[in-house]
Amino acid sequence: MSGFSLQYPSSRELTCGDLLAQSLKQLGVEVAFGLHGGHLDAFLVGCEMVGIRLVDTRHETVAVQAAERYSRMSTKPAYFSKERISFSNGLAGLATAYGDRSPILCITSSPPTRDTENNSLQGLVDQVVAARPITKFAHRVVAPEECPRIVSHALRIAQASPPGPVLLDFPIDVLFSPIHPKLISWGSITSSPTYPPGPHSEAIEAAAELIRNAKRPVIITGTGARSSEARKSIFKMAEKCDIPVFNSSKYASFTPQSPMLSEGTAGVLGRLTYANLARPDLILLLGARTGMFLGGRNGAIIPDKECALVQVDCDGGEIGRSLPIELGIVSDIEAFALAMNNRLETADYQGSVDKAWVQSVLGLSSAESPFESDAQESSSGLLHPYHAMKHVFSAVEPGSIVILDGGEAGAWAADLARYSKPSTVMTSTGYLGFLGTGFGYTLGSAIAAPNRKIVNIQGDGSAGFHLMELDTYKRFGLNVMTVIVNNSVWGMSINGQDIVYGTATSERPISSLDPGTEYDVVAKGLQNTSAKVSQIAEVQPTVTRFQAQKGPSCINLIVDRKPVHPITTLMVGLTDSPDAVVVPYYDNIPRAHYNV
Known part of the structure; x- marks a missing residue:
């Protein structure tokens, strides 16, 4: 096959596992995340070759999540699972990747074909069938x-x-079967890559x-606009038209820089009314999906009246999913931005943007x-979470990659991460x-960007899920600093209960954690x-010391709830x-009234 030279092992036969590894290598795959399992040894040995x-x-879910994050930065990951029980452990990661549109390949193995429905080891779950609802494609390969x-x-796909x-x-x-080279079906393994969809000229x-007539336009970018080339083109358009750019809270990239890029995420648009500023009359959503990360349908971030919404997404099914739009464009974001810049260069652009409003909006953050x-410490002597996190990020090395996890811990960090110039x-x-x-996101980031420092922010609740991955960071010598924001409760849960049920009662079901847990001892x-x-005076010196060293570190940061x-x-x-029923995390529902 032209462009593909098979590598033959020196002391054994060429197997399907070897062919699988070589196919992935030919397609540009450089990293595989997962756990060992004897089912996959033929493939793993092929990868080494x-x-x-x-x-x-240390856990299969983390392997999928690491591949997901790696795909955000490198585009060509692979994830492997060992056997069926491991696949079941990895389902949560696969579901997240599906929800967040991450292009990863999951490789699994299963009992021999002759042993189907034979009570074989881990033969209960058909993982292809189980995976289909949460993947774009799931298939069992039976011909090597x-x-x-x-x-x-x-x-x-x-x-x-x-x-x-x-x-x-x-x-x-x-997977262990020998290969007959003359029977190999190469398909399009050496074909040139396909190009993403572009916008229609009329669009x-x-x-x-719409941009020309807008007085208060805003651009909101999401994960679909994460490539550096896309962002350069977006900033060129924004600077030409005086449009402020906001990252969504799901994915905020600050490279490259632009005078039109806000330091705050799109959430700060919710402050416009309180700052006595008019709200946008045009919003361009570029690769940013509507929903929870943009305020849902409550109008807090995207006004529900007197604001035209232009939504550009590679998935036509996302356009108008939850909000009415003025213009929908199915396109790759870089292709859209390039086309817009070409259009703006062919004619004198005379917009009507209120430049004073633009500068005020950019200053909101x-x-x-x-x-x-x-006070930096509460009456109980615990650190105020705002001040604790501000001191953390004030000492973080500029240019670091910050990963946010947890409920309120992640929210405090999101507000203050800009102090680190990430x-x-x-x-x-x-x-x-x-x-x-x-x-997992931290692991994937550290493998994809080994020259950057990674800051892994966790609440003490979220830390309990995969704390053993600190061992993974150590084994691979990764420059990861994990900060566990420890208030000994599920913060968003217990504070939400306080809001709904009041503080007069002490009943708080399953929302507390043990204040005696010593995460720093586990990390050591x-x-x-x-x-x-x-102590507040200890925060910045500790962060500075840990970031100056090579290898992983962990801070158990004690804060108030x-x-x-x-x-x-x-x-x-x-x-x-009295006419509404409070439904936490969603829009409230009207109370049903009955005539008695």
Whole structure:
């Protein structure tokens, strides 16, 4: 096959496992995350032979999440699971990747084909069937020589718009079977890559007209606009038209820089009314999905009246999913921004933007927080969470990658991460809201960007999911600093209960954790440099010291559970109206009235 030279082992036969590894290598895969399992040894040995790096975790879910995060930065990951029980452990990660549109390939193995329905080891669950609802494509490979064609097909599906996870299962007898070279089906394994969809010319004209007439336009970017080339083109358009740019809270990239890029995420648009500023009359959503990360349908971030909404997404099904739109464009974001810039260059652009409003909006994120004047320590002697996190980020190395996990811990960190001048801030909980995902995202980031420092922010609740991955960080010598914001409760849960049920009663079901848990001691046992920090004067020196060293570290940061973060109050949606039933985390529902 032209462009593909098979590598033959020197002391054994060429197997399907070898062919699988070589197919992935040919398609650009460089890293595989997962756990060892004898079912997959033929593949793992093949990976070693062709130079695919194997990164093993302490839990299968983390392996999928690491591949998901790696795909955000490198675009060509692979994840492998060992046997069926491991696949079941990894389902949560696969579901998150599906919800967040991450293009990853999951490789699993299963009992021999002759042993189906034979009470074989881990033969109960058909993982192809189980995976289909949460993948774009799931398939069992039963002919070894078909491997290159199917792998190429699966990866193209994963990367096609909209991207998402795919799964290939190889029964163990297939994976260990010798290959007949003349029977190999190569498919499109050496074909040139496909190009993403571009915008229609009429759509560009319509968008240009809306921008030209807008007085208060805003751009909100999401994960679909994460590539550096897309962002350069977006900033060129924004600077030409004087449009402020806001990252969504799901994915905030600060490289490259632009005078039109806000330091705050799109959430600060909710402050416009309180700042006596008019709200936007045009919003361009570029690769940013509506829903929980943009305020849902409550109008707090995206006005529900007197604001035109232009939504550009590679997935036509996302356009108008939850909000009415003025113009929908199915396109890759870079292709859209390039087309817009070409359109703007062909004619004299004369917009009507209120430049004073633009500068006021860009300054919203630097406005003083209402918590700034609070005491740095509470009356109980515990650290104020706002001040504790501000001191953390004031000492973080500029250009670091910040991963956010947890409830209120992640919310406090999101408000203050800008003090570290980060390259990227990513909320790991995603559209499914899974906690603990940050450990895998951190691992994937550290493997993809080994020259950057990674800051892994965890609440003490989310930390309990995958704390053993500190061992993984140590084994691979990763420059990861984990900060566990420890208030000994499920913060968003217990504070939400306070809001809904009042503080007069002490009944708080299953929302407390043990204040005696010493995360720093656990981290030390896992060979991470660690410290317990409970004094404000200790925060910055500890962060500075840990970031200056090589290898992983962990800070057990002791904070108070009060004050309540505003996001909790917003999400609970408490109201004095007798006609509404409060439904935490969602829109309130009208109370049913019956005539008696």
